[in-house]
Amino acid sequence: xxxxxxxxxxxxxxxCDRIKNVVRRVISTKKKGNDVVVVLSAMAGQxxxxxSLAKEMQEFPNPRELDVLLSTGxxxxxxxxxxxxxxxxxxxxxxxxxxxxxxxxxAHGRARIADIDSDKLRTVLDKGQIAVxxxxxxxxxxxxxxTLGRGGSDTTAVxxxxxxxxxxxxxxxxxxxxxxxxxxICSDARKLEKISxxxxxxxxxxxAKVLEIRSVEFAMRYCMPLHVxxxxxxxxxxxxxxxxxxMENILVSGVTYSRDEARITLSRVPDRPGIAAAIFKPISDAxxxxxxxxxNTRAGELTDMTFTVPRGxxxxxxxxxxxxxxxIGAEKxxxxxxxxxxxxxxxxxxxxxxxxxxxxxxxxxxxxxxLMISTSEIKISCIIEEKFTxxxxxxxxxxxxxxxxPAV
Amino acid sequence: xxxxxxxxxxxxxxxCDRIKNVVRRVISTKKKGNDVVVVLSAMAGQxxxxxSLAKEMQEFPNPRELDVLLSTGxxxxxxxxxxxxxxxxxxxxxxxxxxxxxxxxxAHGRARIADIDSDKLRTVLDKGQIAVxxxxxxxxxxxxxxTLGRGGSDTTAVxxxxxxxxxxxxxxxxxxxxxxxxxxICSDARKLEKISxxxxxxxxxxxAKVLEIRSVEFAMRYCMPLHVxxxxxxxxxxxxxxxxxxMENILVSGVTYSRDEARITLSRVPDRPGIAAAIFKPISDAxxxxxxxxxNTRAGELTDMTFTVPRGxxxxxxxxxxxxxxxIGAEKxxxxxxxxxxxxxxxxxxxxxxxxxxxxxxxxxxxxxxLMISTSEIKISCIIEEKFTxxxxxxxxxxxxxxxxPAV
Numbered sequence: 002x003x004x005x006x007x008x009x010x011x012x013x014x015x016x017c018d019r020i021k022n023v024v025r026r027v028i029s030t031k032k033k034g035n036d037v038v039v040v041l042s043a044m045a046g047q048x049x050x051x052x053s054l055a056k057e058m059q060e061f062p063n064p065r066e067l068d069v070l071l072s073t074g075x076x077x078x079x080x081x082x083x084x085x086x087x088x089x090x091x092x093x094x095x096x097x098x099x100x101x102x103x104x105x106x107x108a109h110g111r112a113r114i115a116d117i118d119s120d121k122l123r124t125v126l127d128k129g130q131i132a133v134x135x136x137x138x139x140x141x142x143x144x145x146x147x148t149l150g151r152g153g154s155d156t157t158a159v160x161x162x163x164x165x166x167x168x169x170x171x172x173x174x175x176x177x178x179x180x181x182x183x184x185x186i187c188s189d190a191r192k193l194e195k196i197s198x199x200x201x202x203x204x205x206x207x208x209a210k211v212l213e214i215r216s217v218e219f220a221m222r223y224c225m226p227l228h229v230x231x232x233x234x235x236x237x238x239x240x241x242x243x244x245x246x247x248m249e250n251i252l253v254s255g256v257t258y259s260r261d262e263a264r265i266t267l268s269r270v271p272d273r274p275g276i277a278a279a280i281f282k283p284i285s286d287a288x289x290x291x292x293x294x295x296x297n298t299r300a301g302e303l304t305d306m307t308f309t310v311p312r313g314x315x316x317x318x319x320x321x322x323x324x325x326x327x328x329i330g331a332e333k334x335x336x337x338x339x340x341x342x343x344x345x346x347x348x349x350x351x352x353x354x355x356x357x358x359x360x361x362x363x364x365x366x367x368x369x370x371x372l373m374i375s376t377s378e379i380k381i382s383c384i385i386e387e388k389f390t391x392x393x394x395x396x397x398x399x400x401x402x403x404x405x406x407p408a409v
Numbered sequence: 410x411x412x413x414x415x416x417x418x419x420x421x422x423x424x425c426d427r428i429k430n431v432v433r434r435v436i437s438t439k440k441k442g443n444d445v446v447v448v449l450s451a452m453a454g455q456x457x458x459x460x461s462l463a464k465e466m467q468e469f470p471n472p473r474e475l476d477v478l479l480s481t482g483x484x485x486x487x488x489x490x491x492x493x494x495x496x497x498x499x500x501x502x503x504x505x506x507x508x509x510x511x512x513x514x515x516a517h518g519r520a521r522i523a524d525i526d527s528d529k530l531r532t533v534l535d536k537g538q539i540a541v542x543x544x545x546x547x548x549x550x551x552x553x554x555x556t557l558g559r560g561g562s563d564t565t566a567v568x569x570x571x572x573x574x575x576x577x578x579x580x581x582x583x584x585x586x587x588x589x590x591x592x593x594i595c596s597d598a599r600k601l602e603k604i605s606x607x608x609x610x611x612x613x614x615x616x617a618k619v620l621e622i623r624s625v626e627f628a629m630r631y632c633m634p635l636h637v638x639x640x641x642x643x644x645x646x647x648x649x650x651x652x653x654x655x656m657e658n659i660l661v662s663g664v665t666y667s668r669d670e671a672r673i674t675l676s677r678v679p680d681r682p683g684i685a686a687a688i689f690k691p692i693s694d695a696x697x698x699x700x701x702x703x704x705n706t707r708a709g710e711l712t713d714m715t716f717t718v719p720r721g722x723x724x725x726x727x728x729x730x731x732x733x734x735x736x737i738g739a740e741k742x743x744x745x746x747x748x749x750x751x752x753x754x755x756x757x758x759x760x761x762x763x764x765x766x767x768x769x770x771x772x773x774x775x776x777x778x779x780l781m782i783s784t785s786e787i788k789i790s791c792i793i794e795e796k797f798t799x800x801x802x803x804x805x806x807x808x809x810x811x812x813x814x815p816a817v
Contacts, residue, residue, distance in 0.1 A: 021466070054425065054489060060496065063492055063495050069505070070492075081462060083477075085466040085467060087474075089466040089469055146510070
C-alpha cells in the first residue's frame with residue numbers, strides 16, 4: 002500500500018464528464034489499496050476567462066484581488082470532484098489552500114510555498130477518504146489568498162507529496178509523457194521512460210512545457226519521484242527521478258528549442274572594468290532577464306558584447322541599451338529578434354567529450370550557422386536563425402539517434 | 410460622517426457593466442464623507458448555474474462540498490468590484506467569510522452566524538479604503554466554508570452592520586422598496602416610506618420577497634435601521650425601523666399573499682388529550698413545518714382538525730396523516746392544495762378594533778369564502794380558494810385605502 006499524490010491538469014477536468022473520468026481513475030488507484038491525495042487545476046479555459054473579466058474591470062488588475070478571483074477556478078473543480086466521488090460511493094473531502102493551510106509568501110500571482118500542514122489531509126486519509134486539494138493556491142500569514150503562477154498546480158502537487166512523505170507524485174496531463182523532442186516538429190520523437198531531475202529542469206526551462214519548472218526543483222530537492230503521464234490512457238508515462246548510473250550511458254536525452262529569443266549586440270565597447278555592470282544593471286533594474294551573454298575581445302581596448310533577452314522584452318531592452326551605449330561610448334547597437342535557441346540535454350555529457358563538436362557538425366552539415374553558443378554541464382544551446390528551427394531540431398534528433406532509445 | 414453598509418443583490422451585479430455602476434454608487438457615497446462597507450451577492454444566475462453543475466455530479470450534492478462550490482459566486486463579484494473601484498481611483502479591499510472571519514455553526518446550506526470579527530474591516534476603513542465583503546458565506550471553527558441559504562447576503566449585510574455598529578444598512582435590490590402589496594397584482598400598490606421591523610417580518614414571512622426574514626430579525630434585535638432601495642435609481646426606498654408613534658395611526662400597512670399553501674383536514678377525531686401530539690409529532694419529525702392549525706369541537710367527543718403545510722410538502726404529509734388517522738381512529742382525511750393565504754399587516758391593529766371584521770366583510774362583498782383564519786397582534790391571515798387570490802388582494806388593498814398612504 003502506497004501513498005500517491007495525483008495531479009490532474011485543466012484539460013483533464015475540462016467538463017463534468019471528464020471530471021467523472023478522473024474520479025473513476027482515482028477510485029481505481031484507491032481500490033488497489035493505495036491512499037490517494039488528488040490535486041486539481043481549474044477547468045481548461047476558466048483561468049483565461051477569469052483573467053479577461055478582470056481586465057474588463059481594471060487595466061492592470063490588482064494582484065491581491067486577481068488572486069481572489071483566479072482561485073475560484075480550482076475551488077469549483079475540487080467541489081465537483083468530491084460530489085462525483087461520493088455519487089460513486091467513495092467519500093472525498095475537498096481542501097482549499099487556506100484550509101490545509103498551504104502557507105506562502107505574499108507575492109501575489111507568483112507566490113512561493115513556505116510550508117504545508119499535513120494534519121487535516123492525514124486525518125482524511127486515515128478515515129479511508131480521498132483528500133482533494135485545490136492546486137495553484139495558498140494563503141499568507143495574514144489570511145490573504147495567493148496563487149502560485151501558471152502551472153502552479155504542479156508545484157502544489159509536489160509540495161503536498163513532500164509534506165505527506167508520499168511514495169510517488171503522478172502528474173496527469175494531456176500528453177503521454179516527456180518526449181525526446183517536440184512530436185509536432187519531429188515525428189520520430191520518442192517518449193522517454195525516465196529522465197533525471199536535472200535533465201527535466203533543462204528541458205522545462207528550454208521550452209518543453211510538460212512540467213512547471215518549480216515543481217521539478219521542488220521534487221529534486223526532496224527526491225520525490227514524479228510520473229508524468231496522460232489522463233486519457235493507461236500507458237505508463239515518463240518517470241522523473243534522481244540520476245542513476247544507467248542514465249550516464251545516454252549521451253543526449255532530448256532536443257529542445259525556444260523561439261522566445263531576441264539578441265542585442267553592442268559593438269566596440271571600451272573594455273574596462275565595470276562596463277558589463279553599466280550595461281546590465283539598468284536592464285535588470287527594469288525587471289528584464291538576460292539569458293546568454295557573450296563578450297568577444299577585439300584588437301586593442303575594444304570589445305563586443307552580445308546577449309539575449311525574451312522576445313517580449315526586446316524593444317524595451319533596445320531602448321535602454323541605446324541610452325546606455327551613448328553613456329559608455331559604445332560605437333553601435335544592433336539587434337535581431339528573428340532568432341531561436343536549439344539545445345541538446347543529457348547527463349551523459351558530463352562524462353563524454355565531443356558532444357558539442359558533434360552538435361556543431363550536424364548543424365553545419367545542414368547549412369545552419371551558429372550565432373551564439375552557451376553550455377552547461379548537461380546541455381549545449383545554440384542560437385540560430387529562427388527559420389532553421391525545425392530543420393535544426395530534426396537534424397539533431399536524427400544525428401544523435403534519439404529515435405532509437407537508450408543504447409544500454 | 411456616517412458608517413454605512415450597502416448590500417447589492419444579484420441583479421445589481423449581474424455583469425461587468427452593472428458592477429461598475431455599483432462601484433460608482435459606492436464611491437459617490439464615500440465621497441460624501443461616509444465610510445462604506447459593501448456586501449455583494451453572486452452575479453444573478455450564477456448560484457443556479459453552480460447548483461445545476463453540482464446536480465450533474467451528485468443527485469443530492471454533499472452539503473459541505475456544495476458550500477465550497479456556491480461560495481465562489483460571491484468571491485468572483487467582490488474581486489471584480491475591488492478591481493473596478495481601483496480603476497476609478499478608490500482603493501477597495503475584498504474579504505471572504507473566512508478572512509474576516511464570519512463564524513457560523515456547521516449547518517451547511519443554512520448556517521447561522523455566531524459572531525463577526527470587525528478588526529480587519531475597521532483597519533481597512535481607517536485607511537480610507539472601501540471594505541468589500543462576500544455575502545452569503547461564513548466559516549466554521551474548523552475552517553470549513555458555510556453558506557447561509559437563499560437571501561443570505563441580506564443577513565451578512567445586517568450582521569456586518571451590527572458588528573461595526575454602523576449607522577445604517579442599505580439593501581439595494583431590483584425593486585424600489587417595500588410596497589403596500591405586490592405591484593404585479595395591484596397597479597395601485599404604493600411604496601411605503603417606512604415600516605416597522607415587526608411588520609416587515611410579517612410581510613417577509615407571508616410572501617413579500619424583498620428582504621430575507623433572518624436579516625430583519627437580526628436588524629430588529631439590534632435596532633439596525635434598514636433602507637431597502639433600488640440600485641438602478643436614486644429614489645429613496647423604504648426605511649425598516651423601530652416602531653414609532655406615527656405608525657400606530659396606520660391601520661394596515663400592507664396586503665400580502667402566498668400560494669405556497671395546502672390544507673389537510675382530519676374529520677371526527679376522538680377529542681382526548683395527546684391527540685394533537687399524535688398527529689403533529691410525526692409531521693415535524695419528518696422535517697415538515699405546519700403553519701395554521703384549527704380545531705373545531707363537534708358535538709360529543711369528536712373534533713375536526715385542520716392545518717396547512719407548504720404546498721411542496723403536501724403529498725408527503727398526506728401519506729403520513731393517513732397512517733396516523735388510522736392509528737388514532739379519525740374518520741376521514743381530506744386535503745386541498747388549491748388554496749392561498751391572503752393577509753393584512755399593520756402595527757395599528759394593536760390599538761384598533763374592527764379590523765378583522767372589516768377584512769371579512771370586504772372578502773364577503775366580493776364573494777370570497779374564508780376557509781381558515783389565523784391572527785397575530787399585527788396581522789390577520791385568511792385561507793381562501795386559490796383562484797380568488799388576485800381579487801382578494803385588490804379588494805383588500807382598495808378596501809383599506811392603501812393606495813392613499815399614511816393618513817397622518
